[in-house]
Amino acid sequence: MPTAPQTTDELYRALQENHRRPYGLTRTVTAEELVDAAERFAEPVPLVRALFELQEAYTYGSEPRKSPVVFARLLTLFDEQPDVFDDRMRHTLFWRFKWVANALRALPEIPLAGLRQWLTEMRDRYEKAGLGLQPYYGQAYQLAAHVGEDTALAYELWAGRARTRLSDCEACEICERALYHLAAGDDERALRAWEPVLAGKESCQEEPARSFSYALLPLLRAGRTDQARELHLAGYRGCRRNPSMAGEAGRHLEFCALTGNEARGLELLAENRNLFDEVDSPRERFDFLTGVEVLLQRVEHLGHGALPAAGFTGRTWTVSDLHAEVRERADGLAARFDARNGTTAHADRRKARLGRAPLLDALELTLRARTLDDVAPAAPVAAPTARTAPAVPESLPELILRARELDEQGHPDARACWARLRTLVAARGYTHPDDPAAGPLVQLHADLLDDEASRAGEKDEFADAAALHEEAAGLYDDAGQPGHAALARACALLATAQDPAQDPAQDPAQDPAQDPAQDPAQEADGAEAKAAALTAAHASMVRLHEETSGLTPRQEARLLRLRATALGMRLQTSGSEEHIAPVLAEVDLLHAFATRHDVDAQISGALLLRATTHALSGDLPAALTGTDGVLDRLKEHGPAWHLPRALALRGRLHLGLHNAQAAYTDLAEGLRLAADWPADTVDASRLHSDLAGACLHLGRPDEALRHLTRSAEIDLRLGNRFDAFCTYGNAAQLSLDLGRVEDCIALLDSVLAEPDVTAGELDDRLVAQLRLTRARALHAGEDLKAATAEFVALAAESAGWDDDPGSHAMIAAETAVLLGESGEFGRAREAVDQALAAHAEDPRHEQLSNCLRELARLQAERQGPEGLAGARAFLADAGRVADEARAAGYEAHGRPLDAALAYEHGRVNAYAGEYEDALTALEKALALLGEPGQDREHAGEWAECVRLAGAVEGVYLERTAPALTRLDAAVSRLTALGHTEGTEPLASLAARLRDEK
Structure with a gap:
């Protein structure tokens, strides 16, 4: 807290601001400082309020040892100065007797006699104050359940009594009743009791998150898996990282472990690693650690004990190491509770949870379904999936020859051979075979560099690819392989032309996430430069081709393929019609050569390039016909590994021609066939x-x-x-x-x-x-608090986006609306001012107008006449935005801004009771909207405006006759146009006016 409050008003504002913070260290420390500040005032009320805030921070910050101490101070103040406590504070004081009972149960060092003594104190205080004892019996039942005593009588004494103003909320009591039935083994009755909470009809600070966590396993046992999945997602979000709900988080981990979602469990464990250190409540820690142990035990059982796991700070953990640590600590806590309580209840509960078998082999909990293999440390991507791994020759000379043979064919299995060779060559003591067929070591080094370069190019690492290809070319020269050297240099030329660093229009400092379309001139310059680079690369390839002698047919075909590819990329970059013919000419040359020399891979490659060129030129039917021919040839002559790529192209063409079913068929078949080849083939x-x-x-x-x-x-x-x-x-x-x-x-x-x-x-x-x-x-x-906090953070960050003020304008505008929904119109005003300032640099007319009108509506609706000035200020800003839009020739995608603004003036004035002004504004809105026509959406907007005008005129201004005339005419107009769905609200209002008349 930068400066201590100097007045009680400042203290109350600071308390209110702290109350908005999430529970945790910051809120707790601030509450402690505010108590210190309150003690300096002569008045006792500020201290009472500050102590209430501090006790709440301790209670929901999982610090049960400190909560009773604060309450003792409050109780002393109440005994000494009861008149200081108004009805609200008195109610809060007696309510929090339950908080203290709960805190004491959570501490195994508090003797059982001390717990019973506190309940006696609570009962005596309630009786003296003339309060009903149902809350006391509720605490007595919870103590019996905690200790592990027979709870039947305690349950009846509590559940059979009528509720009072100090009873726990309906949701909490429902949960306790359900847990009683659950402990008795009656899942069905427990779920029936829980129904109002599970259905969202009852809630409170901890509910429904608490009930959701307990209901997960009963729901699974009852076969209600979809509901269990939904409650896991919603319930986990309500307790994640929350020290006071660590037990609930532990039960979600247990749920993951018992439904085949061990990987998600480890992910959630990492997300909640703060709970290992921040949970000061032994009972919450016991519940959390037991849930953690269920998860870790399961992961270890599946053979993944070596996986990393998030655990206590100060060291790194594997699943097995953390499992042993958690087991020891949880056993210790169970022993402490059982020693205090004189039972074995906590050890028995641990044993029951740890002994549960998985309830489902696999339940898809999230869209990102992953297995334990997916969260293992990154390893090289496996090559084949559906088929058997390619056989790699054991003999080194055979392996070298096999790799080169497959590489010449363009066969995907070449990668496995090169990978094996790379490992062998890198090993200490490698001896190259003295075999003329294998060639010299320098040639093998060149082969490996060329393969590495190809992989870099596939990752768009063009500069690295170009350098590696050039290095390989030099080694091929040394090995007396001019054909291979020429191919490597051609690949280097293509990689260099694709390298953004070679683009003079590319700003290296430009944000990679920024949309280049925001600067059309720069985008055009970049495309022109890249097209020029590809033109130059093609010319160099042609010269290289002409100057290289001794090329084999396969090498020459590959060189022709690279030439055609360069021109195809140029067409894709420029979109220029004059670049179409040169591509097709090169493709024809490739096709004729490959056909003459029977190079199957390049024949199909030429056909694919031709079809792609037609697609790039906009002739989708011709592209589709060409792809049909490719597929026919591939099915008859191969190579089979080109089939998935051809099917993918035809699927995309079908999508472009709006034949989604045919697209789906081709793409699904392509995906099925892709599984037959290594992962990087398709x-x-x-x-x-x-x-x-x-x-x-x-x-x-x-x-x-x-x-x-x-x-x-x-x-x-x-x-x-x-x-x-x-x-x-x-x-x-x-x-x-x-x-x-x-x-x-x-x-x-x-x-x-x-x-x-x-x-x-x-x-x-x-x-x-x-x-x-x-x-x-x-x-x-509807998690307004969390949404607002995230929007506020994003608005603060985006304020620094000097290169993108428009995005900041939109984020700040949305933030303002959420603040308005929370009733924080002062902060909303600040956010709007930020949005307007950013909008001035990069206009977002419609988004800002929508935001300002919504804020005006919210303030007028929430605050009535008192909020009218603020609401009108928002509308004045919206008016200026509409004027700017009109001057700029901007047309809104939704309602015209002027008409929408006039309608909002009407609504705002109606909320504030300024009915004449409201009717005038609505008349203006109707004039701006114009008469309804065939457009359904426009007719609906017009009808709503008429309805509101009719309500203002007939109900609030009591001008029934003109209001009825307006409404009847609108109904007739809409009926004649066929918009009968819009007439019902108008007819209903007219009927109401006639009845009142």
Whole structure:
């Protein structure tokens, strides 16, 4: 706290601000400082309020040892100065007797006699104050359940009594009743008792998250797996990283372990690593550690004890090491509780939880379904999947010859041979075979460099690829292999032409996440420069071809293929019609040569290039016909590894021609065949992504989501992390659009917990976009507090985006709306001012107008006449934005800004009771909207404006006759146009006015 409050008003504001903070160290320390500040005032009330805030911070910050101490001070103040406590503070004081009882139960060092003595104190105080004893009996029952005594009588004494004002909330009592039935082994009765909480009808500070965590396993046992999945996603979010709900977090880990989601369990464990050190409550720590142990025990049982695991600070942990540590600590806590209670209840509960067998082999909990193999330390991507791994010759000369033979064919299995050779050559004591067929060692080094260069090029590491190809070419020269040297140099030319560093229009400091379309001139310059580089590369390849003698047919075909590829890339870059014919000419040359010399791989390659060229030129039917021919030839002559690529192309062409079903068929078949080849042979990630697009066109969004997440996981395994996170972002946005809010949040929570994200190594704008989607999902899920906190953080960060003020304007505007929904209109005003300042640099007319109008509505609706001035200020800003839009010739995608603004003036004035002004504004809005026509959306907007005008005129201004005339005319107009769905609200209002008349 920078400066201690100097007045009680400042203290109360500081208390209110601290109350908005999440529970944790910052809130607790600030509460302690505010108590110190309150003690300096002569008045006792500020101290009482500060102590209440401190006790709450200790209670929900999982510090049960300190909560009773603070309460003792409050009780002393109450005994000494009861008149200081108004009705609200008195209610709070007696309510918190239960907090202290709960805190004392959580501390095994407090003797059982001390717990019973406190309950006696509570009972005496309640009786003296004339309060009902149901809350006391509730605490007595919870003590019996905690100790492990027979709870039947204690339960009846509590549950059979009528509730009082000081009883626990309905949701908490429902949970206790359900847990009683659960302990008795009656899952069905427990779930019936829980129904109001599970259905969202009852809630409180800890509910429904607490009930959700306990209900997960009973739901699974009852076969209600879908509901269990939903409650896991929603419930975990309610307790994650929260020290006071560590036990709930532990039960979610247990749920993961018992449903085949051990990998997710380890992920959630890492996310909650703070609980190992921040949970001061022995009871919460016991519950958490037992849940952790269930997970670790399962992972170790599956043979993954060597996996890294997040645990106590001060050292790194494997699953096995952490399991042993957790078991020892949890056993110790159980022993302490049981020694205090004189029972074996805690040890028995641990034994029961640890002895449970998995309830399901696999339950897909999130869109990002992963296994323990997926979270193992990164290893080289396995080559084949569905087929047997290629046989690699044991004999070194045979291996060298086999690698070169497969490489000449373009066969995917060449990679496995080169990988084996790379290992052998790098080994100490390698001896090259003295075999003329194997060639000299320098030639093998050249082969390995050339393979390494090809892999770098596939990762778009063009500068490295070019350098490696050049180095390989030099070694080929030394080995007397001019044909191979020429091919390597041609590959280097192509890689250099693709290298962005060679683009004079490319600014190395430019943010890679920035949309280049924001600067069309720079984009055009970059395309022109790249096209020129590809032209030069092609010319150099032609000269190289002409100057190199002794090329084999396969080498010459590959060189012709590279020439055609360079021109194809130029066409793709420029989009120029004059670049089409040169590509087709080169393709014809390649096709004729490959056909003459029977080079099958290059024949199909030429056909694919021709089809691709037609596609790039916009002639999709010709491209489709060409692809049909490619597939026919591949099926008859091969090579088979080209089939997935050809099917992928035809699938994309079908999508372009709006034949989603045919696209789906081709893409799915391409994906099936791709499994027959090493992972880097076919772009399986792209296939999944394209399949997602086809699924969306076919109205199969759930399948689209699966393909998007699989696409991202493939990219992640291959090291294409930027692409992977972009695809995850698309999947998250789609799930949000589909209303699958919890799926969206869970996916983004998982992605944002990736090590390179938390370490700040991923592009900051991409991470910001992921966080923005998550914040919107939190808002859609009605977690206003969490959504607002994230938006505020994003608004602060985006304020520094000098190169992208428009994005900051939109983020600040959304932040302002959320602050308005929370009733914080002062802070909303500050956020709006930021948005307007950024908007002045990079206009976002419609977004800002929408934000300002919504804020005006919120303030007028919440505050009535008192909020009218603030609401009108927002509308005045919206008016200026509309004027700017009109002057700039901007047309809104939704309602015209002027009409929308006039309507909002009407609504705001109506909320504030300024009905004449409201009616005038609504008349203006109707004039701006114009008469309804065939457009359904416009007719709906017009009808709503008429309805509100009719309500203001007929109900509030009591001008029934003109209001009825207005409404009847509107109903007739809409009916004549066929918009009958819009007439019901108007007719209903008219009927009401007639009845009142």
